[in-house]
Amino acid sequence: MAITTSEIGKQGLRCRGPRQETLLRMLENTLSHAERPDDLIVYAGLAKVARDHAALEKIVRALTEMEEDETLVIQSGKPVGVFPTGTRAPLVLMANSNLVGRWATSEHFYELEKRGLIAWGGYTAGDWQYIGSQGIVQGTYQTLVAVADEHFGGDLAGRLMVTAGLGGMGGAQPLATVMAGGVALCVEVDADRIKRRVDSGYLERGTESLDEALAWAREAMDAKRPASIGLLGNAAEVLPALRERGVVPDVVTDQTAAHDLRYGYVPVGMSPSEAADLRDTDPDELARRARASIATHVECMLAWQDAGSVVFEYGNNLRAQAAENGVDAFRIPIFVERYIRPLFCRGLGPFRWVATSGEQADLDLIDDMVVREFPDNPLAQRWIPIARESVRQAGLPSRISWLAHGERAKLALLVNAAVRIGELRGPVAFTRDHLDPGGVSQPLRETENMPDGSDAVSDWPLLNALLNAGSGADLVAIHAGGGGYAGYMQSAGVTLIADGTAAADDRITAALTADTGIGIMRYADAGYETAADAVRSSGLRWFG
Ligand code: NAD
Numbered sequence: 001m002a003i004t005t006s007e008i009g010k011q012g013l014r015c016r017g018p019r020q021e022t023l024l025r026m027l028e029n030t031l032s033h034a035e036r037p038d039d040l041i042v043y044a045g046l047a048k049v050a051r052d053h054a055a056l057e058k059i060v061r062a063l064t065e066m067e068e069d070e071t072l073v074i075q076s077g078k079p080v081g082v083f084p085t086g087t088r089a090p091l092v093l094m095a096n097s098n099l100v101g102r103w104a105t106s107e108h109f110y111e112l113e114k115r116g117l118i119a120w121g122g123y124t125a126g127d128w129q130y131i132g133s134q135g136i137v138q139g140t141y142q143t144l145v146a147v148a149d150e151h152f153g154g155d156l157a158g159r160l161m162v163t164a165g166l167g168g169m170g171g172a173q174p175l176a177t178v179m180a181g182g183v184a185l186c187v188e189v190d191a192d193r194i195k196r197r198v199d200s201g202y203l204e205r206g207t208e209s210l211d212e213a214l215a216w217a218r219e220a221m222d223a224k225r226p227a228s229i230g231l232l233g234n235a236a237e238v239l240p241a242l243r244e245r246g247v248v249p250d251v252v253t254d255q256t257a258a259h260d261l262r263y264g265y266v267p268v269g270m271s272p273s274e275a276a277d278l279r280d281t282d283p284d285e286l287a288r289r290a291r292a293s294i295a296t297h298v299e300c301m302l303a304w305q306d307a308g309s310v311v312f313e314y315g316n317n318l319r320a321q322a323a324e325n326g327v328d329a330f331r332i333p334i335f336v337e338r339y340i341r342p343l344f345c346r347g348l349g350p351f352r353w354v355a356t357s358g359e360q361a362d363l364d365l366i367d368d369m370v371v372r373e374f375p376d377n378p379l380a381q382r383w384i385p386i387a388r389e390s391v392r393q394a395g396l397p398s399r400i401s402w403l404a405h406g407e408r409a410k411l412a413l414l415v416n417a418a419v420r421i422g423e424l425r426g427p428v429a430f431t432r433d434h435l436d437p438g439g440v441s442q443p444l445r446e447t448e449n450m451p452d453g454s455d456a457v458s459d460w461p462l463l464n465a466l467l468n469a470g471s472g473a474d475l476v477a478i479h480a481g482g483g484g485y486a487g488y489m490q491s492a493g494v495t496l497i498a499d500g501t502a503a504a505d506d507r508i509t510a511a512l513t514a515d516t517g518i519g520i521m522r523y524a525d526a527g528y529e530t531a532a533d534a535v536r537s538s539g540l541r542w543f544g
Contacts, residue, residue, distance in 0.1 A: 011025070014064050015063055015064050015066075016064075016065070016066065016067055016068070017067070017068040018426075018427050018497075018499040019068060019091055019427070019474055019497050019499055020063050020064070020066055020068070020091060021063075021356070021427075022356050022427045022429050022474075022497045022499065023063060023091060023092055023128065023429075023474065023475060023495070023497075024060065024063045024064065025354075025356045025396065025429075026128040026129065026354060026356070026429050026431075026495065027049065027050075027059065027060070027063070027128040029128075029130075029131070029354065029395045029396045029398075030042060030049050030124070030125055030128045030129065030130040031049050032394070032395045033130055033131070033132040033168070033394065033395055034049065035167060035168045040052070040053070040056060041125075042122065042125035042130055042168060043122060043125060043130070043167060043168025043169050044122045044125075044167070044168060044169065044257050044259070044260070044264070045167075045257040045259075045260045045263035045264035045483065046120055046122075046260055046263045046264075046482065046483045047120055047121055047122025047123075047125040047126065047168075047482075048077055048119045048120065048121060048122075048125060048126060049077070049121070049125050049126065049128065050077040050078070050119070050126075051076060051077035051078040051116065051119045052077075052078075052116065055077055055078040055079060058078075058079045059072070059074065059079050062079050062082055066082050066091070068087060068091070069084065069085065069086050069087045069089075070082050070083060070084055070085060070091075071083050071085040071089050071090055071091060071092065071093055072091065072092045072093075073092075073093050073094075074092065074093070074094040074095075074096075075094075075095055076095070076096050076097055076117075076118045076119040076120075076121075076126075077096065077119040077121060077126055078119075087503065088472040088503070088506075088507070089469075089472065090468075090469050090472065090473055090474055090475060090476050091474050091475060092474070092475040092476075093469065093475075093476055093477070094121075094126065094127055094475070094476070094477035094478070094493075095477070095478050095479075096119070096120065096121040096126040096127070096477060096478070096479045096480070096482075097109070097118055097119065097120045097121065097126075097479060097480050097481065097482035097486075098478065098479070098480040098490075099112075099118075099480060099486065099487075101487075104480065104481075104486050104487035105486055105487055106260075106261075106483060106484055106486045106487075108486070109482050109483060109486040110262070110283075110483070113482070118482070119482070120481070120482020120483055120485070121477070121479060121482075123433060123434040123435070123479070123491065123493070124431070124433065124434070124493065126477065126479065127431075127475060127477035127479075127493040127495070128475070128495070129352070129431040129432075129493060129495060131352055131354060131395065131396075131398040131400065132394045132395055132398075133168070133169065133171050133172040133175075133200070133202060134172075134387070134391045134393075134398065134399070134400055135169075135172075135350065135352060135400050135433065136169040136170075136172040136176075137172040137175055137176045137179070137202075137387075137391060137400075138176075138350055138383060138387070138400045138401065138402070139340075139350055139433070139435060140172050140173055140176035140177075140314075141176040141179050141180055141383070141386075142339075142340070142343075142379065142383075142402060143312075143314075143335050143339050143340065144156060144161070144176060144177060144180035144182065144251070145180055145382075146338075146339035146340070147251060147310055147312075147339060148180060148181070148182075150339070151250075151310050152250070155181060156177070156180045156181040156182030156226075156250075156251075157181045157182070157224040157226075158183075158221045158222070158224040159181075159182045159183065159221070159250040159251065160182070160183050160185060160217055160221055160247075160249045160250050160251070161173075161177050161182050161183065161184050161185070161249060161250065161251040161252070161253070162185045162187075162239065162242065162247075162249040162251075162252050163184065163185070163186050163187070163252070163253050163254055163255060163314075164186065164187040164188065164235035164238075164239075164254050164255065164256050164297075165186070165187075165188065165235075165254060165255035165256035165257065165316075166186055166188040166190075166193045166194060166196075166197050166203065166230060167193060167255070167256075167257060169255060170186075170255030170256070170257075171193070171196070171197045171200070171202050171203070172202065173186055173253075173255060174186050174197065174202055174203040174204070174228030174229075174230070175201075175202040175203070175228065175390065175391075177226070177228060178204070178226040178227065178228050178390075179226075179386050179390055180226075181226050182226060182250075182251070183217050183220045183221050183225075183226065183227045183228075183229075184227070184228040184229065185213060185214075185217050185229050185231060185249075186203065186228065186229065186230050186231065187231050187233050187234070187235045187238045187239070188206075188230055188231070188232060188233075189232070189233065189234050189235070189266045189271075189272060190266075190272045191206075191208075191232055194206040194230040194232060197230060198230070200392060200394065201392045202228075202392075203228050203229075203230050204227060204228045204229065205228075205229060205230070206229070206230035206231070206232065207229065207230070207231060207232070208231075208232045208233075210231065210233070210238065210241060210242070213229050213231040214242075214245070214247070216229050217229055234266060234267075234268050234269075234293070235254065235256060235297050236267075236268045236293035236294070236296045236297040236300075237268055239297060239300040239301070240296065240300050243300055243303060243304070248304060248307045248308060248309055249304060249309050250309060250310065251309065251310045251311075252301050252304050252305075252309045252310070252311045252312075253311070253312055253313065253314045253335070254297070254301070254313070254314060254316060254318050255314050255316055256316065256318070257316060258290075258294050258316045258317055258318040258321055258484075259316050259317035259318075259321070259483065259484035259485050259488075260483040260484035260485075261286070261287035261290040261291055261321065261484060262279050262283050262286060262287060262290075262483070262484075263279070263483060264290075264316075264483070264484065265290040265293065265294055265321075266290070266293075267286070267289035267290045267292070267293045268289075268292075268293045268296070270289070275290075290321075291321055291322075291324060291325055292325065294318060294321045294322050294325070295321075295322045295325040295326075295327050297318070297322070298318060298319065298321075298322035298327050298329045298332070299322075299327055301332060302327070302328065302329070302331060302332065305331065305332060311332050311333075312332060312333050312334065312335045312338060312339075313332055313333070313334050313335065314335050315334065315335065315336070315435075315442075315445040315446075317444060317484060317485065317488065319332055319334075319444070320444055320488075321484075334444065334445055334448045336435070336445055336446050336448065337448050337449050340435075341523075341528075342530065343379075343402065344436070344437040344446075344519065344523060344531075345437075345520070345523045345524075345528045345530040345531035345534065346404055346405070346520070346530060346531070346534050347404045347405025347406070347437055347516040347517075347519055347520045347534050347538075348379065348402050348403070348404045348405075348437075349402060349403075349432060349433065349435065349436035349437050349516070349519070350400050350401075350402055350432060350433040350435065350436065351400070351401060351402065351403040351407075351408050351411075351430065351431075351432050352398060352399065352400040352401075352430070352431050352432060352433070353366060353398065353399055353411075353412075353415070353428050353429065353430050353431075354396050354397070354398040354428065354429045354431075355396060355397040355398065355424070355425075355426065355428055356396060356426050356427050356428065356429060357424070357425040357426025357427075358396055358397065358426075359397065359425045359426070360393070360397050361425070362397060362424045362425055362426065362428070363393075363397035363398070363399060365418065365423065365424060366399065366411075366415060366424075366428070367384050367387075367388055367399060369411065369414055369415070369418075370384055370399075370401055370403075370411065371384050371385075373407075373410065373411065373414065374403070374407055374411075377402075377403065377404065377407060379401070379402040380401045380402060380403060383401055383402070384399075384401060387399065387400075387401070404516070405437075405513075405516035405517060405519070405520055405534060405538055406513075406516075406538065408430070408432075408512045408515070408516060409508055409509055409512035409513055411430075412428075412430050412496060412498055412508040412512055413505060413508055413509065415428050415430075415498045416428075416498035416499075416500060416501075416504050416505055416508060417500075419498050419499060419500035420500035420501070421500075427497055427498060427499040427500070428497070428498045429474075429495055429496070429497050429498075430495065430496045430497075430498065430508075430512070431493070431494065431495045431496075432493075432494065432515070434446075434461075434479070434491035434492070434493060436516075436519065437516055437519025437520060437522065437523065438460065438461070438464040438492075438515055438516060438517075438518045438519025438520075438522060439461050439464050439465075439491050439492045439493065439494070439515070439519070440461050440489065440490070440491040440492070441455070441456060441457060441458040441460055441461055441489065441490050441491070442481075442488060442489040442490075442491070443455035443456045443488070444488060445489070450526045450527075451526055451527040451528065452525075452526045452527050454525075454526055458490035460518070460522045461478070461490050461491050461492040462478060462490065462492070463518055464492040464494075464514075464515065464518050464519070465477070465478045465492035465494075467514040467515075467518055468492065468494045468511050468514060468515055470514075471507065471510035471511035471513075471514045472506065472507040472510060472511060473494045473495065473496055473507060473511040473515075474495050474496055474497045474507065475493070475494065475495035476492070476493070476494055477492065477493040477494075478490070478491070478492050479491045479492070479493065494511065494515055496508050496511055496512060513540075517535075517538060517540050520534040520535050520538065521535055521540070521542055521544070524542070524544050525544055532544065
């Protein structure tokens with residue numbers, strides 16, 4: 001069984017090479033952030049690091065025993081076999097929760113999951129790339145900065161954001177809001193989650209009283225002081241109660257795991273444990289009640305939108321669930337199209353790195369490198385100092401920062417050189433989110449409303465994965481949605497390892513050029529002129 005503590009980096013070499021050891025540490029690190037470690041569930045209600053405990057043990061054994069010129073193949077979190085593939089091939093290839101189109105439904109997924117035939121890995125849990133809430137803090141922060149720029153003259157001071165869900169990813173919302181200068185009121189139905197976020201420093205304080213929460217929020221707004229408040233309650237009850245009191249928030253969104261009606265959204269009138277009991281006895285009834293509550297929740301968001309609030313969905317399928325109950329939910333925009341896609345068109349997305357030595361000094365050195373090397377990237381220039389000050393590290397020292405096509409390969413090569421001369425004390429793993437230019441098709445999120453209508457074409461992430469594997473990336477994964485996301489998405493994940501070798505230079509150059517290269521071509525192909533400009537200045541051959 002893998003260790004699950006932040007001591008991961010202090011382990012000696014247990015594998016036959018540093019690349020295998022790095023991926024093992026990435027796996028352990030992901031598990032160390034799990035919301036429900038006993039079930040191997042990392043976040044989003046059901047996103048798992050491995051199929052089950054037996055599969056996890058076999059994966060760990062395979063990583064410790066395999067040679068550098070072999071490839072471990074994993075099917076939905078279960079190891080299949082190890083193949084001799086050569087030194088330039090990926091060490092690990094994965095396919096997670098892919099179902100043939102006609103059968104790609106939640107019901108079919110749950111049935112297969114129950115029979116132990118499939119597992120969902122979320123975006124970054126199943127391919128061992130999760131770095132805790134920091135990963136999502138930056139994306140949320142970036143979105144809020146774009147919201148502030150577009151609607152509030154660049155400043156969220158004195159502005160109230162109402163949201164719900166303080167889980168694995170949603171727990172980043174209060175910290176991101178504070179970083180952006182606003183006041184976050186976060187409704188959460190599970191008292192333990194509120195406590196967990198307060199303990200981790202992501203949330204300032206919590207209360208069970210709506211009156212107290214509102215008084216704290218008003219006081220902070222009047223003082224134009226950033227603040228974050230957790231309020232125990234059900235979003236489908238608390239939001240209407242706020243409306244009844246005449247509250248019109250400046251910004252409204254949601255990060256309950258509404259995409260999953262069995263594991264992700266607690267219906268009105270139930271505690272989380274009562275919902276879990278009903279899941280065991282009558283899952284369809286639980287889903288029915290959850291959807292009805294989501295409908296109420298979304299109706300309230302729509303009313304606020306009509307009253308002038310800036311409302312957007314943050315990618316949890318809340319609108320689709322409410323629409324099933326007849327709510328006109330797609331009047332609410334998705335955050336990606338509105339605030340993030342312009343960045344994707346320039347090849348900018350959430351790049352991340354993990355210092356597998358476990359040494360904070362390694363992370364500090366790379367932070368300095370980013371600030372020094374990318375003076376023309378305002379996102380990184382603004383973010384790195386804020387993250388250094390405000391993001392409490394958990395697990396292996398890691399950082400996320402939005403870097404563009406070209407910048408990612410440049411940074412990874414510099415890091416590889418620093419590993420080579422011993423300036424960095426251990427290998428560094430580079431990954432990215434699937435919320436990224438090249439790696440995803442999700443017609444209700446990342447690729448909603450593409451100008452050429454290609455929202456649901458999943459050739460692009462599949463090509464991205466093939467290209468990454470052909471480039472020799474260390475880990476490549478293709479994913480489809482599981483649970484409530486079944487049938488909704490296709491994506492590709494990639495990990496590169498800087499272990500100081502010349503071979504790593506080659507892999508990094510090829511794969512990190514390919515990864516965002518195919519992304520800017522995808523957006524250029526869809527008709528975005530900024531993406532076409534990015535492709536032209538990249539020097540890549542393009543037939544557009
Ligand atoms: P999670 O399962 O870890 O947490 C969900 C939280 O919502 C839990 O703490 C739960 O108690 C709470 N909750 C459930 N029902 C509630 C209700 N009725 N009222 C108040 N609280 C309630 O999930 P997570 O990892 O935090 O992710 C949340 C959702 O956001 C997922 O759907 C995820 O896919 C989505 N998300 C999408 C993106 C993206 O688009 N890139 C990024 C982050 C999160």
